[in-house]
Amino acid sequence: MTAKNHLGGLKFKAQFDLWGNSLPRSELDWVVKLRHESMAKFLQFGLPGPKVEAWKYTNLGQLNSGNYELITSADNVVNEMGLLENLKGSKVIFTDGFYNKASSTIESQNGVKLLSLNDYLKDFPEAAQKILNKNDDDSSLQSLNTALMTGGYVLFVDKNTTLTAPIQILHNTTTSSENKSIATKCFIDVQENSFAQIVEIFIGADEQNYWRHHVTEAIVSENAVLEIYQIQEEGKKAIHTADTHVDVGQRANFKHYSLNLGGKISRTEIKPTLKGLQANVDLRGAFLGRNGNAHDVFTHMKHLCPEGTSDQIYRGVLDKGGKSSFQGKVYVAKDAQLTNADQSNKNLILDRNAEANSKPELLIYADDVKCSHGATVGELDADALYYLKSRGLDQNAATALLVEAFVSEVYEEIKLEPLRSKYLELALNWLSKEHKK
Amino acid sequence: MLEIKNLHVEVGGQKILKGLNLNINDGEVHAIMGPNGAGKSTLSYAICGKPGYEITEGSVTFKGKNFLELEASERAGEGVFLGFQYPVEIPGVSNINFLRAAINSVRKYRNEGELAAGDFLKLIRSKAAELEMDPEMLKRAVNVGFSGGEKKRNEMVQMSMLDPIFAVLDETDSGLDIDALRIVADGINRMRCPEKSILVITHYQRLLDYVVPDFVHVLANGKIVKSGDKSLAIRLEKEGYAGLGIEENVA
Numbered sequence: 223m224t225a226k227n228h229l230g231g232l233k234f235k236a237q238f239d240l241w242g243n244s245l246p247r248s249e250l251d252w253v254v255k256l257r258h259e260s261m262a263k264f265l266q267f268g269l270p271g272p273k274v275e276a277w278k279y280t281n282l283g284q285l286n287s288g289n290y291e292l293i294t295s296a297d298n299v300v301n302e303m304g305l306l307e308n309l310k311g312s313k314v315i316f317t318d319g320f321y322n323k324a325s326s327t328i329e330s331q332n333g334v335k336l337l338s339l340n341d342y343l344k345d346f347p348e349a350a351q352k353i354l355n356k357n358d359d360d361s362s363l364q365s366l367n368t369a370l371m372t373g374g375y376v377l378f379v380d381k382n383t384t385l386t387a388p389i390q391i392l393h394n395t396t397t398s399s400e401n402k403s404i405a406t407k408c409f410i411d412v413q414e415n416s417f418a419q420i421v422e423i424f425i426g427a428d429e430q431n432y433w434r435h436h437v438t439e440a441i442v443s444e445n446a447v448l449e450i451y452q453i454q455e456e457g458k459k460a461i462h463t464a465d466t467h468v469d470v471g472q473r474a475n476f477k478h479y480s481l482n483l484g485g486k487i488s489r490t491e492i493k494p495t496l497k498g499l500q501a502n503v504d505l506r507g508a509f510l511g512r513n514g515n516a517h518d519v520f521t522h523m524k525h526l527c528p529e530g531t532s533d534q535i536y537r538g539v540l541d542k543g544g545k546s547s548f549q550g551k552v553y554v555a556k557d558a559q560l561t562n563a564d565q566s567n568k569n570l571i572l573d574r575n576a577e578a579n580s581k582p583e584l585l586i587y588a589d590d591v592k593c594s595h596g597a598t599v600g601e602l603d604a605d606a607l608y609y610l611k612s613r614g615l616d617q618n619a620a621t622a623l624l625v626e627a628f629v630s631e632v633y634e635e636i637k638l639e640p641l642r643s644k645y646l647e648l649a650l651n652w653l654s655k656e657h658k659k
Numbered sequence: 660m661l662e663i664k665n666l667h668v669e670v671g672g673q674k675i676l677k678g679l680n681l682n683i684n685d686g687e688v689h690a691i692m693g694p695n696g697a698g699k700s701t702l703s704y705a706i707c708g709k710p711g712y713e714i715t716e717g718s719v720t721f722k723g724k725n726f727l728e729l730e731a732s733e734r735a736g737e738g739v740f741l742g743f744q745y746p747v748e749i750p751g752v753s754n755i756n757f758l759r760a761a762i763n764s765v766r767k768y769r770n771e772g773e774l775a776a777g778d779f780l781k782l783i784r785s786k787a788a789e790l791e792m793d794p795e796m797l798k799r800a801v802n803v804g805f806s807g808g809e810k811k812r813n814e815m816v817q818m819s820m821l822d823p824i825f826a827v828l829d830e831t832d833s834g835l836d837i838d839a840l841r842i843v844a845d846g847i848n849r850m851r852c853p854e855k856s857i858l859v860i861t862h863y864q865r866l867l868d869y870v871v872p873d874f875v876h877v878l879a880n881g882k883i884v885k886s887g888d889k890s891l892a893i894r895l896e897k898e899g900y901a902g903l904g905i906e907e908n909v910a
Contacts, residue, residue: 605747608731609749612731612732613764620732623756623760
């Protein structure tokens with residue numbers, strides 16, 4: 223990674239100089255210091271440019287040329303746009319990147335601590351410094367996120383605790399998000415033998431131009447389970463980048479589901495590190511793009527310990543004017559013997575004017591492992607299409623049924639029923655929108 | 660019901676059907692036999708509108724309508740069913756969802772409302788039972804992992820659900836053991852009535868022991884070269900195509 227391959231980012235520095243002291247918790251010296259240090263770290267490289275291999279398919283030029291301003295406060299008015307009504311459990315809402323207390327409901331449970339990041343910084347400064355000052359950012363964007371963070375949440379689940387219901391995290395916007403960069407950050411720590419499910423929804427209006435940058439740092443300890451379900455329905459003009467870093471311990475389980483539908487540019491990065499014996503990671507996702515959507519999924523699976531298993535299934539559907547890339551990097555360290563790592567990315571092209579890129583990258587240093595990868599880009603199966611039509615389904619209905627089947631494979635194992643049907647419903651709506659155009 | 664006049668069909672630039680004539684009236688069962696490569700499957704696809712089957716000359720009229728102007732799905736809506744020689748596997752689409760979509764598409768074409776979920780389930784359960792299909796198979800993906808016989812039985816369940824007025828059955832009997840053959844034949848016979856017609860395309864006389872045709876035609880080199888009653892099929896079985904002076908695999 224060299225600086226010359228990066229785009230500047232000085233405009234963010236200028237914004238930070240102007241408004242940095244108005245960002246939340248600027249009354250806490252250590253927070254201010256952390257923001258400044260993080261900004262300096264970001265500036266060493268700036269925004270990643272298209273010459274950086276990992277960013278080959280994602281062009282952040284617009285962030286560099288545009289004038290994205292910082293957002294330093296938000297009205298605490300009720301905004302539940304995008305909330306999933308039929309999910310029980312705590313609901314934590316961020317509007318324009320700020321914790322929206324008026325709309326949120328946090329249900330208390332023994333052994334579970336769920337609170338807004340800004341409250342955490344104030345009320346638990348020592349612990350907060352510990353997790354924020356880790357100094358292990360692996361990208362300049364992560365550093366920028368720390369410098370500019372406006373809000374977020376922390377979740378601690380004590381050992382031997384099972385969350386009674388999934389936690390719903392909703393990120394929505396108002397007209398105030400116009401031309402703003404919105405940085406949110408969250409920490410999740412699931413201790414030994416515990417179980418947590420997070421449903422995270424990103425939604426915005428088509429009219430507003432904004433950059434939402436969200437970073438999740440998670441720890442899943444021995445025998446614990448963490449499942450994250452993301453739905454990305456940002457507005458048409460939005461840039462969306464979401465990074466998830468997770469350490470997975472011995473016999474621990476991490477699952478990440480995603481569906482990318484919105485945004486002009488979306489980038490989902492998932493970087494699990496399998497740090498304990500027999501750790502297991504499953505990544506599942508679909509991205510559906512048309513009319514200027516560019517979706518990019520970047521995964522980096524790091525197997526550091528023996529007998530770990532990881533499985534990735536990603537499906538892309540690209541219609542006219544849609545673009546996507548899947549980059550799946552798998553690293554197996556020398557000591558990570560008996561690792562089993564699978565990866566599959568299939569893409570369906572519905573129109574000649576659509577693009578799908580797929581790039582597996584396997585770096586294997588252990589000699590007794592099973593690793594597989596498969597990538598395809600193709601059109602709908604003509605024989606299947608004709609078979610359905612011969613039974614009376616017209617072109618649109620036949621296409622919809624086949625695409626639904628293609629996408630539903632990703633979500634079929636989800637046991638959280640309202641969510642599984644939500645994923646399928648969103649995919650079907652996307653398809654029917656296509657037919658209306 | 661179906662009138663085919665001077666039909667010429669090309670596939671990938673190759674002339675397959677070269678002036679085929681066929682008339683099928685209400686209530687009739689016709690069988691078409693013929694050597695490999697004669698154009699039997701091409702005829703069924705041409706009737707049912709498969710893309711890539713180019714009609715260069717002639718006409719296909721169904722119930723007085725110019726059939727060649729209609730999409731494959733519209734032909735199904737008009738009441739035509741094609742039983743496939745090789746039913747297609749569709750991973751991820753359950754049999755039951757597929758059938759519901761098919762039934763409701765056809766009803767929509769006919770300006771009928773959707774079938775209520777309860778009525779649909781009742782109907783499909785009774786049809787599956789009639790054709791001795793394990794109800795568990797309705798939940799499975801269309802034809803995925805089905806044996807040859809199960810696939811053909813599934814075709815019969817679909818036919819019985821869609822209740823066509825005209826069925827083209829393209830070698831529905833191939834690859835079946837005797838029990839499966841009996842079930843398929845039973846499915847076809849159930850459809851027989853004065854208002855409905857059937858075109859059976861087959862390689863073997865065997866099926867015609869169970870489904871007795873009103874007419875038998877021999878298709879060779881892109882044309883119907885001989886027509887007769889069921890005795891023609893029996894003669895073919897005994898004497899072979901050569902016995903009737905027909906060369907096999909005429910290019």
